[in-house]
Amino acid sequence: MWHTLQTVYIIWKRDVKRWWRDKPRIIGALTFPVIFLVVFGNGLSGAMGPLVQPQAASALPVGAGAVDYKQFIFPGIIAMNVFFASIFGGISVVFDREFGILKEVLVAPISRGVVALGKTLGGASVATVQGTLVLLIAPLAGVKLTLGMVVRLWPLMFLGAFAMTSMGVALGSRMRSVEGFQAINQFIAFPMIFLSGAFFPLRNLPAWMEFIVKVNPASYAVDPLRRVVLEAQGMPPAILDRLAEFGLGLELFGRQLTIWHNVLIVVSFGILMNVLAMYLFSRQD
Amino acid sequence: MSTPIILVDNLTKRFGDFTAVDHVSFEVQPGEIFAFLGPNGAGKTTTISMLVTLMRPTEGRALLAGHDVVREQGAVRRSIGIVFQEPSLDDRLTALENLEFHAVLYGLSAAERRRRIPQVLEMVQLADRANDLVERFSGGMKRRLEIARGLLHTPRVLFLDEPTIGLDPQTRRHMWDYILGLREREGITIFMTTHYMEEAEFADRVAIMDHGRIAALDTPEALKRQVGGDVITVRTTDMEKDAACIEEQFGVKVQRYKDELRFEVENGEVFIPRFVREFPGTILTISLRRPTLDDVFLKLTGRTIRDAELDEKDLQRYRLRSRVVRPRR
Numbered sequence: 001m002w003h004t005l006q007t008v009y010i011i012w013k014r015d016v017k018r019w020w021r022d023k024p025r026i027i028g029a030l031t032f033p034v035i036f037l038v039v040f041g042n043g044l045s046g047a048m049g050p051l052v053q054p055q056a057a058s059a060l061p062v063g064a065g066a067v068d069y070k071q072f073i074f075p076g077i078i079a080m081n082v083f084f085a086s087i088f089g090g091i092s093v094v095f096d097r098e099f100g101i102l103k104e105v106l107v108a109p110i111s112r113g114v115v116a117l118g119k120t121l122g123g124a125s126v127a128t129v130q131g132t133l134v135l136l137i138a139p140l141a142g143v144k145l146t147l148g149m150v151v152r153l154w155p156l157m158f159l160g161a162f163a164m165t166s167m168g169v170a171l172g173s174r175m176r177s178v179e180g181f182q183a184i185n186q187f188i189a190f191p192m193i194f195l196s197g198a199f200f201p202l203r204n205l206p207a208w209m210e211f212i213v214k215v216n217p218a219s220y221a222v223d224p225l226r227r228v229v230l231e232a233q234g235m236p237p238a239i240l241d242r243l244a245e246f247g248l249g250l251e252l253f254g255r256q257l258t259i260w261h262n263v264l265i266v267v268s269f270g271i272l273m274n275v276l277a278m279y280l281f282s283r284q285d
Numbered sequence: 286m287s288t289p290i291i292l293v294d295n296l297t298k299r300f301g302d303f304t305a306v307d308h309v310s311f312e313v314q315p316g317e318i319f320a321f322l323g324p325n326g327a328g329k330t331t332t333i334s335m336l337v338t339l340m341r342p343t344e345g346r347a348l349l350a351g352h353d354v355v356r357e358q359g360a361v362r363r364s365i366g367i368v369f370q371e372p373s374l375d376d377r378l379t380a381l382e383n384l385e386f387h388a389v390l391y392g393l394s395a396a397e398r399r400r401r402i403p404q405v406l407e408m409v410q411l412a413d414r415a416n417d418l419v420e421r422f423s424g425g426m427k428r429r430l431e432i433a434r435g436l437l438h439t440p441r442v443l444f445l446d447e448p449t450i451g452l453d454p455q456t457r458r459h460m461w462d463y464i465l466g467l468r469e470r471e472g473i474t475i476f477m478t479t480h481y482m483e484e485a486e487f488a489d490r491v492a493i494m495d496h497g498r499i500a501a502l503d504t505p506e507a508l509k510r511q512v513g514g515d516v517i518t519v520r521t522t523d524m525e526k527d528a529a530c531i532e533e534q535f536g537v538k539v540q541r542y543k544d545e546l547r548f549e550v551e552n553g554e555v556f557i558p559r560f561v562r563e564f565p566g567t568i569l570t571i572s573l574r575r576p577t578l579d580d581v582f583l584k585l586t587g588r589t590i591r592d593a594e595l596d597e598k599d600l601q602r603y604r605l606r607s608r609v610v611r612p613r614r
Contacts (some may be wrong), residue, residue, distance in 0.1 A: 003392045006392075007389060007390060008467050009389075009506050010385070010386055010389040010390070014375065014378065014386060016380075017377070017378065017382070018375070018377045018378070021418075022377070023379050044439065087408065097375075099372075099375075100369065100371045100373035100374070101373055101374070103339070103369055103371075103373050103377045103432075104369075104373045104374075104387065104390075106339065106363075107337055107339055107362055107367055108362065108387075108390035108391060109340065109358075109359045109362035109363045109390075109391060110392075228455055
């Protein structure tokens with residue numbers, strides 16, 4: 001048991017150290033969100049105007065709970081950073097294979113499932129930190145940071161990261177070359193994050209698109225982040241409960257999802273993916 | 286004889302129609318240096334992969350330190366150390382971190398780690414570079430670190446798959462000093478593969494491998510004795526005619542190899558003057574040397590290791606054409 005825990009820890013530590021020593025990756029994790037926020041945020045917020053029309057919510061003072069597009073995509077950008085770091089962390093199994101380190105791990109007298117778990121936790125931790133980095137640019141988005149918000153974001157980021165890193169490890173275990181990484185990015189990662197509601201309100205969507213958004217597990221990782229951020233901006237509870245009406249919240253079977261619903265879905269998906277990752281990782285030669 | 290530390294019985298590995306390892310059987314004694322000599326693609330690495338539990342045999346069985354490589358993977362893994370053909374260090378970590386990583390995977394306690402890590406670093410003379418990132422190491426240093434890592438958990442058998450590949454001759458000689466010294470100090474069994482015949486000479490016993498089979502297995506001296514005496518190589522103006530002529534006149538078996546004729550005689554120094562006197566054809570060049578393991582390989586398979594290697598390269602080039610070349614970091 002002690003050996004198992006130590007193994008998970010050392011594999012986790014390796015991935016965290018490799019990340020810390022890879023400065024270009026850290027800088028990239030900071031600049032991409034800035035570009036996104038500055039270009040898309042500013043480019044689109046003027047055209048879109050306030051996303052919540054307070055007069056629509058009766059019995060509320062005009063102006064209360066106004067959200068502009070920059071504030072709207074801010075949690076989306078956090079999710080994006082977490083998401084890409086997670087996929088990369090999981091897929092890094094392929095790089096480990098390419099550069100030979102994987103062999104050293106595969107002949108060690110340890111269970112491969114444990115290795116996969118360590119790898120997932122390492123990738124998820126790095127992804128959570130990369131998501132946290134986005135908080136540094138909150139002022140650019142006009143989002144005010146509160147301690148409560150940050151403390152609530154962390155576990156949500158980590159759960160999403162755990163699920164997506166597990167998916168990455170599962171994919172990586174089946175890949176034989178690093179070229180496949182690009183394909184995964186284009187055919188799985190980008191569509192998943194773009195169709196998760198991270199970047200546009202889920203209002204008046206074509207039916208097929210709404211369907212994809214709702215079957216996309218990433219959507220349920222984005223939704224709670226947005227809810228926490230909006231709540232911390234002083235949005236009145238009356239509006240928070242009706243976010244789905246403005247396209248700012250997810251609705252399933254006619255009911256707006258709470259944070260706990262989202263957590264349940266993300267954790268279920270995460271466990272499923274992690275079991276799959278352990279299985280696929282154990283079965284490789 | 287004591288109980289063998291490695292026992293291999295009819296070990297076979299097939300990939301579809303291709304048989305990479307074909308009913309191979311042999312035993313290795315504790316403390317022995319045992320070498321697999323053969324060209325790339327002969328099945329050496331596949332055999333090692335099965336012995337170290339990375340691949341399941343299609344047929345046959347193998348026992349390592351008394352443990353079955355299929356049914357008792359954990360026990361086998363704890364009793365072996367491996368230096369792979371391709372580098373397997375994390376070069377974004379320091380030498381020390383690489384060793385710590387390995388030590389934890391192999392379940393060494395903190396006390397054992399503190400004792401053993403400086404020991405192995407000292408052994409490969411990398412103690413002063415312990416905290417340097419591996420990416421700053423030369424090829425030879427990386428190899429040494431890998432050997433240190435392979436020894437860290439005090440295995441009973443150390444597997445070295447082409448340990449000196451890609452190293453310059455001087456570093457290669459150094460590596461051998463380590464490996465030979467290692468056996469003295471640690472009393473460990475060493476199982477290695479190589480396609481350099483000079484290296485196989487260091488081994489106690491050599492198995493010559495070709496096309497997935499063991500063509501011969503003995504001490505290097507005994508193998509070379511098979512060749513019989515000295516190797517004479519001549520080039521003449523009319524190879525076809527002269528080959529038959531030499532066989533008839535001097536009673537030797539002539540092997541034609543590229544633009545040379547080779548044969549073996551006892552007492553080569555005495556034979557040459559007589560040959561020059563009595564040979565009716567025109568001699569262009571003539572040379573004499575003691576047999577090498579390559580001669581043994583040639584005698585057994587009809588080609589040299591280098592040739593076999595070139596065949597294999599053609600094959601690889603052919604395979605590469607249909608694939609994108611992998612980018613290197």
